[in-house]
Amino acid sequence: MPHFYNTIQEGRSMATNSTIRLLLEDFHRSVLPTIARELVPRDLSLGSIPRPKIGSTAKVIVGMRRSGKTFRLYQEMLRLLDNGVAPENICYLNFDDDRLRPYNDASISQAIEVFYELHPQSRSDGAYLFFDEIQEVPNWGIVARRILDTEKVALYVTGSSSKLLSEDVTTEFRGRSVAYELLPYSFREFLRARDLEPSERDLYDKECVSAVKNAFGRYLKCGGFPAVQDMDDPERIQALQGYAQLTVARDIVERNGFSNAAYARNLARAAITSSARDVSISRLDNKGRSSGYSPGRAKIVEMLDAFEDAHLVYQAYDFSYSAQKVRLGGMKLYAADPGLYWASIPAADEGHTFSLETAVYLELRRRRTAGRLGDIAMLKLASGREVDFVEGDASIESATRLVQASWSTESEKTREREIRALREALERFPSAQATIVAVDEEDNVETPEGGIAIVPAWKWFLEAPGNN
Known part of the structure; x- marks a missing residue:
């Protein structure tokens, strides 16, 4: 029986190795050579280029799903190539890819070993490791710390959970990481994506200023999620609503184990459509009760915190000396993107x-x-x-x-x-x-x-x- 079980496990491992090999080869053959054509440079700086070494520092990028974290990694890869790093020394995997599931504690180590088999020289030269949505892998922080301690690497990771990443970073990395937050496009990046970004000189040109003003009105409705920029209004609204639903399902309900998914979806929509408004936990509780269900004020607070952890909605408090008085002093909510807010409010609003x-x-x-x-x-x-x-x-x-x-x-x-x-x-x-x-x-x-x-x-x- 143990022999039979081990044979099954080895078969699963071989299948996973085959999938990892396929993804790594496809990235180097098809993705890496073409990313410059699709890239809209983002303004978020990740600091100086690190040199791969044992005991290096990880760079951690957090943000809502679909906000552009993957392309920000691509932008960093282009910077590496421009600075003479060989493509064979770059490893990229997206752990949100369902072909890599199910994950276990060895998933990351397994991926790195397959990469080194494909590019053995990178073990001595030093490898640049880029791992998307790494929080999907159990105990990722422990494995990442071991890699930093034993391999000649520079590590970049992304995730859609600030809390999960920051807790793992604090526990496992002990000061050997730097965290960055990536939001959807700013207005400048929005213009850049449309080839409308003005220079200082352009801002003295009346025609250019008129085009920028027109684009700003569009920005307040379209927002900055990269993939929706070329969509017409109905398609964009549907896509943005889908982003919110995916975030609630994957990063809020599933990750936090909330039992009532329907209530979580309704509360998320209420939070998004309350963007820039004063919010009262009591009013949210009373509104739920009048509709037939509310989990109680403590659970609502927990869920709002989960929305912020997933970068769906942010909380702003009254300026206060004591953090204990923050909630008592008042609170506003802000959606992760003006387009997300606009796609969620009633059409007549x-x-x-x-x-x-x-x-x-x-x-x-x-x-x-x-x-x-x-x-x-x-x-x-x-x-x-x-x-x-x-x-x-x-x-x-x-x-x-x-x-x-x-x-x-x-x-x-x-x-x-x-x-x-x-x-x-x-x-x-x-x-x-x-x-x-x-x-x-x-x-x-x-x-x-x-x-x-x-x-x-x-x-x-x-x-x-x-x-x-």
């Missing part, structure tokens, strides 16, 4: 303002330099007014940037409301930079508390991170 605020939040998230809770927060003021975004360090009551997102400030009432909130915030944070991001208005407002810049949204999104 006018979502321009919320789409703009969602896009501003995501751009601030791209530009941030630290990942601490509270570094992009909302600010509820003593008067009851609110500033949409404050960047800074809540633990020392320090803010560097105050940002309002407003569709238009042409109305005197709206203009006064936005300025009054920023003036009150500047009293509390006098050294902060204050900005109103409006769709198509530009002005500088001097107040006793400090200057406030009103910047056209299309221009603000194209500014360098340090200038916004």
